[in-house]
Amino acid sequence: xxxGELFSLWDICDDAIVSSWGVLFRVGxxxxxxxVVMTGTQWEMxxxxxxxxxxxxxxxxxxxxxxxxxxxxxxETERLVGARVGVADTNDVLAYQRSMRAAYxxxxxxxxxxxxxxxxxxxxxxxxxxxxxxxxxxxQLMKLEVVDRQVIGALQRANLEVRTLGNGEIVTxxxxxxxxxxxxxxxxxxxxxxxxxxALKREPHLRPQSVREQFIPGNMTWDEGAAxxxxxxxxVLTAQALPDVTTVGKFDLGDGGxxxxxxxxxxxxxxxxxxxxxxxxxxxxxxxxxxxxxxxAQRPGQVSDAHADVAExxxxxxxxELAQGEKLVKIGIQAVLWxxxxxxxxxxxxxxxxxxxxxxxxxxxxxxxxxxELFKSLPGMSVGGFDRWKMTKSAxxxxxxxxxxxxxxxxxxxxxxxxxxxxxxFGWQMCSKKRDNDNFQILGASGAGKxxxxxxxxxxxxxxxxxxxxxxxxxxxxxxKSSFKVACEVFGGQYVGISGDGQKINPWPTPEKAISxxxxxxxxQSYLTVLTRLLLHQEGEGPEVALSxxxxxxxxxxxxxxxSSTEAPLYSDYMHALAGIETGDVGDRGRLEDLIKLTxxxxxxxxxxxxxxxxTAATDGEFLVYDLYGLxxxxxxxxxxxxxxxxxxxxxxxxxxxxDRRKYLFFEEAANLLTVGMKGAxxxxxxxxxxxxxxxxxxxxxxEAYRRxxxxxxVNLNTTTSVFLSHASAPGVIAPIAADFGFNEAExxxxxxxxxxxxxxxxxxxxxxxxxxxxxxxxRAIVAKTRLYLSPFDLEVVRSDAAGRAAQQKIRQAYPNxxxxxxxxxxxxxxxxxxxxx
Amino acid sequence: MSRVxxxxxxxxxxxxxxxxxxxQDLMVxxxxxxxxxxxxxxxxxxxxxxxxxMGGILLGRRKWNGRREYLLLWARRFEHKRTYRRLDPDVRYxxxxxxxxxxxxxxxxxx
Numbered sequence: 001x002x003x004g005e006l007f008s009l010w011d012i013c014d015d016a017i018v019s020s021w022g023v024l025f026r027v028g029x030x031x032x033x034x035x036v037v038m039t040g041t042q043w044e045m046x047x048x049x050x051x052x053x054x055x056x057x058x059x060x061x062x063x064x065x066x067x068x069x070x071x072x073x074x075x076e077t078e079r080l081v082g083a084r085v086g087v088a089d090t091n092d093v094l095a096y097q098r099s100m101r102a103a104y105x106x107x108x109x110x111x112x113x114x115x116x117x118x119x120x121x122x123x124x125x126x127x128x129x130x131x132x133x134x135x136x137x138x139x140q141l142m143k144l145e146v147v148d149r150q151v152i153g154a155l156q157r158a159n160l161e162v163r164t165l166g167n168g169e170i171v172t173x174x175x176x177x178x179x180x181x182x183x184x185x186x187x188x189x190x191x192x193x194x195x196x197x198x199a200l201k202r203e204p205h206l207r208p209q210s211v212r213e214q215f216i217p218g219n220m221t222w223d224e225g226a227a228x229x230x231x232x233x234x235x236v237l238t239a240q241a242l243p244d245v246t247t248v249g250k251f252d253l254g255d256g257g258x259x260x261x262x263x264x265x266x267x268x269x270x271x272x273x274x275x276x277x278x279x280x281x282x283x284x285x286x287x288x289x290x291x292x293x294x295x296x297a298q299r300p301g302q303v304s305d306a307h308a309d310v311a312e313x314x315x316x317x318x319x320x321e322l323a324q325g326e327k328l329v330k331i332g333i334q335a336v337l338w339x340x341x342x343x344x345x346x347x348x349x350x351x352x353x354x355x356x357x358x359x360x361x362x363x364x365x366x367x368x369x370x371x372x373e374l375f376k377s378l379p380g381m382s383v384g385g386f387d388r389w390k391m392t393k394s395a396x397x398x399x400x401x402x403x404x405x406x407x408x409x410x411x412x413x414x415x416x417x418x419x420x421x422x423x424x425x426f427g428w429q430m431c432s433k434k435r436d437n438d439n440f441q442i443l444g445a446s447g448a449g450k451x452x453x454x455x456x457x458x459x460x461x462x463x464x465x466x467x468x469x470x471x472x473x474x475x476x477x478x479x480x481k482s483s484f485k486v487a488c489e490v491f492g493g494q495y496v497g498i499s500g501d502g503q504k505i506n507p508w509p510t511p512e513k514a515i516s517x518x519x520x521x522x523x524x525q526s527y528l529t530v531l532t533r534l535l536l537h538q539e540g541e542g543p544e545v546a547l548s549x550x551x552x553x554x555x556x557x558x559x560x561x562x563x564s565s566t567e568a569p570l571y572s573d574y575m576h577a578l579a580g581i582e583t584g585d586v587g588d589r590g591r592l593e594d595l596i597k598l599t600x601x602x603x604x605x606x607x608x609x610x611x612x613x614x615x616t617a618a619t620d621g622e623f624l625v626y627d628l629y630g631l632x633x634x635x636x637x638x639x640x641x642x643x644x645x646x647x648x649x650x651x652x653x654x655x656x657x658x659x660d661r662r663k664y665l666f667f668e669e670a671a672n673l674l675t676v677g678m679k680g681a682x683x684x685x686x687x688x689x690x691x692x693x694x695x696x697x698x699x700x701x702x703x704e705a706y707r708r709x710x711x712x713x714x715v716n717l718n719t720t721t722s723v724f725l726s727h728a729s730a731p732g733v734i735a736p737i738a739a740d741f742g743f744n745e746a747e748x749x750x751x752x753x754x755x756x757x758x759x760x761x762x763x764x765x766x767x768x769x770x771x772x773x774x775x776x777x778x779x780r781a782i783v784a785k786t787r788l789y790l791s792p793f794d795l796e797v798v799r800s801d802a803a804g805r806a807a808q809q810k811i812r813q814a815y816p817n818x819x820x821x822x823x824x825x826x827x828x829x830x831x832x833x834x835x836x837x838x
Numbered sequence: 839m840s841r842v843x844x845x846x847x848x849x850x851x852x853x854x855x856x857x858x859x860x861x862q863d864l865m866v867x868x869x870x871x872x873x874x875x876x877x878x879x880x881x882x883x884x885x886x887x888x889x890x891x892m893g894g895i896l897l898g899r900r901k902w903n904g905r906r907e908y909l910l911l912w913a914r915r916f917e918h919k920r921t922y923r924r925l926d927p928d929v930r931y932x933x934x935x936x937x938x939x940x941x942x943x944x945x946x947x948x949x
Contacts, residue, residue, distance in 0.1 A: 002929070003922035047841055210928045220922040224915065238903075242845045285855055293848065314848040330853045368915050371922075372907065388903045389853035395843045 003220040003229070004213035007178075007375045008385060011211050012170050012188070014141055017380040021124030022136065024144045025062075025380030027170050028162035030115045030155075031773050032405040035253060035421070036765075036783045039746045046158045046403055047248035053154025054401075055327050055394040061147055062383050063274040064118035065401045067251055070180060070267040072110040072425060078102050080416045080427055082465060093490060094464040096821050097793055100828075101460075104791030105416060109265055111423045115252075115402035116173070117162060118379040119151040120144060122275060160403060163774045170379075177378055179217040179230065180267055180338060188214045220371060226345055227371035232338045233345045236366045236373040237352060238388045239333035243360030246399035250359065253404055259421050261355050266337065266348050271377040272400045273332040273386050282328045282391070290315040321393060329397045330389040334377045335363065407782040410770045414461035417786040420763055426786045428721075428766065430461045430695060431662065434779030435720040435769045438695040439686055443737065444725025446701060448754075449762025451483035453725070453788060454666065454699065455798040458487050462664050463623060469662025469693075471623045472653045474646065476672035478629035483668055483699075485625075486800050490820065493623030498642060499630020500609040503617035507531055507645045510568045511560060520560050527648055528556050532574075534641045535607065536598040548591050554581055555595070571612040575599040607638045611645075619649055628673070643673070647681040654685055659693035666697045670706055670715075679711050686718035703733040712740065721768035726754040741767070750785045759795075761787045792828035854904040857896050862909040867892040 008020040017025040033046060057063075078084050081102040088099035121143050129136040148164075155162055165173065171188050188211060200207050218230030226233045247253075251260055251270060261270075290312075297312040322328070337352055339345040349365060356363045366373050376386045406419045413427025431438045444450040462471050471493070473484045479497055488495040496503050507528070508514075514524045532538075532552050538545055559577035563569055578596050583589055603612045610631075618624060626646050631639045654663055667673055667682055682698065689696045698715050700706045716722075722741065727734050738748040747765075756762040764786050769779040790798065799805065811823050870891040875884020899905060914920070 001922050002926040003924060004928040006922070044841065204925060204927070207927060213924065213928050216924065219924055222914070222920050240903075242850060244847075245842045245844055247842055282855075285852070286849060289849070289852060311848040314844075314846045317844070318846045318849065328849070368911050369905075369907075372911070387854075387906055390851065391849045391853040392845055393843070395841075396845050399843055 002213055003216045004210055006220075006372055007212045007216065007378070008381055009174075009212040009215070009378075012167055012174070014137075015164065015166050015170070016120075016141070016144060017118070017170060017174075018137075018140075019124070019380050019383060021384050022130065022140060023062075023120055023122060023124045023380070023383050024140045025064075025118050025120035026144060026148055026151075027116055027118050027165045027173065027379050028152075029165060030065075030117050030402045030405065031161040031163060032115065032249075032252065032403045033159065034407055034782060034784075035259075035404045035746075036406070036750050036785050037744065037746055038404075039744055043248055043253070043403075046160070047398070049158030050154070050160070050248065050398045050401070050403065051395045053157035054398045055325055057150050057154060057276055057327075058121075058147075059276050059278045060121050060123055061150070061276045062120055062122040063151070063401075064116075064379060064382060065272040065274070066116040066118065066177075066377075066379060067270040067272075067402060068112075068114045068116065068177070069261070069264070069269065070112050070176075072112040073181075074106045076112070077105050077110060077416075077425070080413060080425055081105060082414075082460075090819070090821050093797070093821050093824070094459060096825070097459055097791075097797060098464065100793035101416075101791045104789075104794075105425075108418070108789065109423070110418065110425050111265075113406070113422055113424055115405065116165075116379065117151070117155075117401070119147055120380060120383075121147050122383045124384070158403070161774050174215055174378065177269065178215045180232070182217060186214070222368070222371040224368050225365070225370070226342060227374055229374075232340060233342055234336060234338045234370055234374050235345050235349050236370050236377065237335040237337070237349065237356070237363045238366060238373065239356075239361050239390065240364045241362035242331075242333075242390055242392060242396070246396045248399050249403040250399045252402055260359050262422055264348075264351060264355055265423075266339070266351075268335060268337040268348075268352065269377070271334045271336070271382075272397075273330075273334070273382045273389075274397050275330040275383075275389070276327065277330055279327055283322060286315075286318075286322070286328060290319060318393065321395075327394040328391055329394050331392055331397050331400065332382070332386055332388045332390065333361070333363075333400070334373060334388070336374060336377050405773075407770065407780075407784045408773070409766075409782075409784065411776075412466070414465045414467055415456055417764065417788050420785040420787045426766070426784050428461075428768070428770075429467070430457070430664075431467045432769070432771075432779070434771065437690040437718060437720055439689055439697070439715075439719040440695065440721035440723065440768075441698045441700065441715050441719045442723045442725070443700050443703060443727075444723075445727040445730040445733075447729055447756060447758070448725035448727070449756045449764075449788065450699060450701065450725055451800060452762060452790065452798050453723070453764065454483045454668070454697075455487050456788065456790075456794065457697075458484075458491065458623075459794075459797065463491050467662055469664055470653065471625075471664045471666070472650055473625035473666040473668060474650065474673060474678070475625060475627040475666075475668040476629050477627060477669055479627065482625070482627050482629075483800075484627075484666075486798060486805075488623065488625055490797050490824075491623060493625060494618040494621050495625045495627065496617040497627045497630050498610070498617065498646070500606065500634075502630050504610055504613040504615065505617050505619065505642075505645050505649070506568050506570060506613060506615040507611055507641075507648075508568045508570060508574070510566065511563055512566065514560055520557055525553060525556055527644075529553055531641055531644050532556070534637060534644065535571075535602050535611070536595060537637070538595075544591075547588065548595060551578070551581065551583075551588065551592055551595055568615070570614070571599060571608070572603045575603060606634065607641070610634070610638065610642060624653075643678050643681075647678060650681060650685070654689065654694045654696075655692050657692075659691065661693055663692070663694040664697065665689075665694060666699065668699045669702075670698045670700045670711075672702070672705075679709060682711055683714050686714060689718075703727075703730070703737060707736065707740065716741070721766070724751055724754065724765040724767070725762060726756045727751075728755060747783055750783070754785070761789045763787050793824060796824045796828045851900070854900065857900055857904060859892070859896070860906060863892065863895050863899075866895060866909065 010018045010020050081098060083098040083102045085103040085106055089095040125136050152162060175185055221228045226235050254260055293312045293315050297308040335352055337348050339348055353363055376382050406422045406424055408424055409427040410429035413429050415428050417426045419426050442450055461467060475482045475484055479485050485495050509524055514520060529552055538548050555574060555578040558581060559569055559574050575596060578599060581592060602608055631642055650665060654665060665685060685696050706712055734752055738751060743751060751765050754763040754765055766784045766786060769781050772778045772780040867888050871884045871888025874887040875881045
């Protein structure tokens with residue numbers, strides 16, 4: 001016999017499944033509510049909406065909820081990461097790292113959770129209706145549209161969305177369900193007979209294949225314990241008894257713990273079959289049973305029968321609920337699992353039974369019937385064949401339907417993380433038109449994994465990939481602590497530590513940059529005036545200060561007028577320019593002398609070592625980081641002056657009049673940067689970044705200081721993505737952060753529970769806007785609790801601990817000519833044939 | 839968490855209502871009853887055993903969740919070659935005599 005005979009599928013057309021009985025079914029992917037943000041009260045509202053909606057469905061409607069929990073395919077993982085496994089460019093660290101990450105994530109066994117709802121009427125075609133197939137099919141389609149409205153309406157009452165699948169998607173889904181994990185998919189086509197009967201006898205393989213048999217990948221065999229389809233063994237488990245009680249999202253939401261069945265790391269699916277029987281008949285039968293139960297409980301002269309009393313009590317309670325509109329429905333639950341060998345399948349079945357038992361379900365393994373039950377668990381295939389029904393009320397049935405969906409983030413991400421609960425991929429695209437701007441903030445306590453996350457962003461989102469762009473980082477951590485130091489070394493960036501004995505930036509621009517059309521450019525004059533006022537203590541207001549500022553400006557103009565070199569002048573040159581100013585006014589003469597004295601103090605003082613020097617620091621490049629930690633010992637006035645100089649470089653990068661070219665600005669240790677006077681710059685950049693094609697990232701460790709600075713309001717207002725890392729080492733700031741960001745109780749719980757395991761993973765709470773899973777043209781605000789795992793190669797790239805760095809240096813010194821990729825690869829994986837590293 | 843719904847165990851196994859006889863139930867019952875009647879030479883005993891067998895079969899089916907294909911499944915365990923072959927024709931593809939190539943229209947192309 002042909003295996004298709006077990007599969008009562010006729011066709012897939014008009015966005016519907018047609019079964020052998022001519023019954024039509026629609027298939028929709030359920031996009032449920034996000035459990036990370038849902039509170040108990042909100043779930044109650046979902047439940048009430050669902051109960052109210054579903055009990056209004058007509059008699060004769062069939063539903064099937066299918067929970068598909070499989071492994072994310074390698075192709076999809078490669079697509080998300082943007083690299084093929086094993087096709088690595090060993091000359092390019094970033095490309096190699098991406099390929100290694102794809103390989104690592106393929107090994108991580110990432111999960112792919114999808115929930116589908118299948119609905120239709122369980123009335124098929126009669127023999128006479130089969131004679132006029134087209135006409136009957138149209139009638140069935142019209143009936144299906146009525147069911148569509150009812151079912152989608154019921155889901156909408158609970159604010160659940162459903163994305164109806166088209167023909168192509170249904171075919172793909174069916175292929176995935178019948179032959180999970182198959183690499184090559186042949187298109188399903190209707191074939192007309194091309195050969196006559198005689199030819200078919202000689203060449204039986206030329207016969208046209210029915211649609212349904214094209215889904216079945218190979219021969220089938222069966223025995224007591226399993227059915228084998230092609231090279232996979234399948235087992236079907238069926239619910240023998242339902243739990244004593246149910247709550248909404250029985251298969252989606254844990255009771256304060258883990259998501260049910262999430263401990264199962266193998267592929268399986270659960271099908272919940274639902275049928276709405278004719279209420280008049282089932283309730284008549286129910287009343288009759290109630291009478292029997294009453295008689296049994298009230299028998300005179302008998303010993304008290306507790307069981308009968310309980311049954312009678314239950315009948316009474318249920319009768320009340322039925323009087324209030326509840327319906328009696330038939331449900332059946334099947335779990336299907338598969339493996340490549342029988343022992344593996346048996347082990348999985350045992351784990352599955354245990355997992356179901358935790359959920360208070362009593363399940364049994366089918367015996368000699370896996371091959372038939374397997375096909376009944378497919379979308380739309382239960383009508384007419386499934387017979388493992390249980391009777392219950394509609395609210396309990398509603399509790400078994402899918403209501404939750406953990407967000408998967410953007411469709412085309414630059415960085416792929418894992419959902420902390422389900423191990424599904426969560427992708428984040430740094431630049432998206434669906435957001436108002438591409439600014440982001442990262443908040444995390446010390447040791448939470450901020451540096452690692454930033455390095456991963458640099459590697460996958462900023463320095464490579466589709467949103468690749470120029471990077472400028474401002475840090476205040478020093479070379480031993482800076483998040484950027486290692487990244488600069490590995491990815492060829494320039495790490496500039498500004499300090500008196502380190503690198504310097506001459507604040508004075510070259511004449512080429514300063515002069516335009518023979519005149520000093522106003523913005524240059526303004527910048528130099530502000531800087532010089534800061535340095536010469538000429539802050540404040542009033543006529544005296546205004547007159548001094550006029551002299552400062554005159555000095556700047558005079559310097560550039562008489563400057564003949566192509567190199568930039570210095571403050572010592574400015575001092576000479578001031579001395580050369582001729583003024584007849586006695587007051588001005590006095591002010592000028594004061595300014596000259598103050599300038600000499602700058603030139604000769606400690607600030608002179610920073611600001612009266614030629615530029616030694618890089619000011620241009622694709623990846624540039626300024627670390628201002630070297631200013632730590634200078635007075636605030638000097639810090640502010642240098643910050644002002646750096647700010648000017650940042651502005652030149654951000655506002656380069658090329659909005660088509662991506663730029664990324666990272667403000668690391670923002671709380672410290674704010675103390676040196678970068679508040680204005682951060683404010684200005686955040687508010688105007690979008691128009692210039694710039695993303696601004698603000699990274700904060702010291703939340704209290706950051707909060708006090710007053711810039712947090714601007715940051716919150718002008719960022720569309722907030723990434724929270726663990727604050728377990730600073731529990732005091734958890735409540736203020738939760739309050740400032742308006743977390744509800746579920747979000748605060750998720751935030752409070754964030755953890756970081758050094759060397760293993762760090763957890764991140766993303767609050768952003770991502771691609772909407774239903775409407776592709778818009779975005780959707782989400783919160784996701786994710787985990788960042790690193791591949792061994794990633795780990796070597798971001799390694800900042802002393803021992804790890806020393807090991808890297810040792811190998812690099814021993815093999816000075818070896819490419820960096822080879823060194824990191826050796827440290828991460830060990831040399832081929834040489835075993836693992838020490 | 840939201841409302842807790844009680845699953846009423848008193849009706850849980852009543853989804854099949856009163857199980858009706860199927861042709862194979864009658865065949866099995868009649869075979870058992872007839873055999874006992876012939877062996878005992880008392881047809882009354884045969885009829886009694888037939889009644890008991892029918893009750894037993896229906897109770898068994900209820901216990902086995904109303905499984906209708908019990909005879910077919912029971913017989914399949916004795917099949918020597920337990921295989922469905924893809925090369926065999928799918929003769930029952932078209933229900934109720936509709937032709938195999940009968941199409942109800944539509945397309946398999948993605949929307």
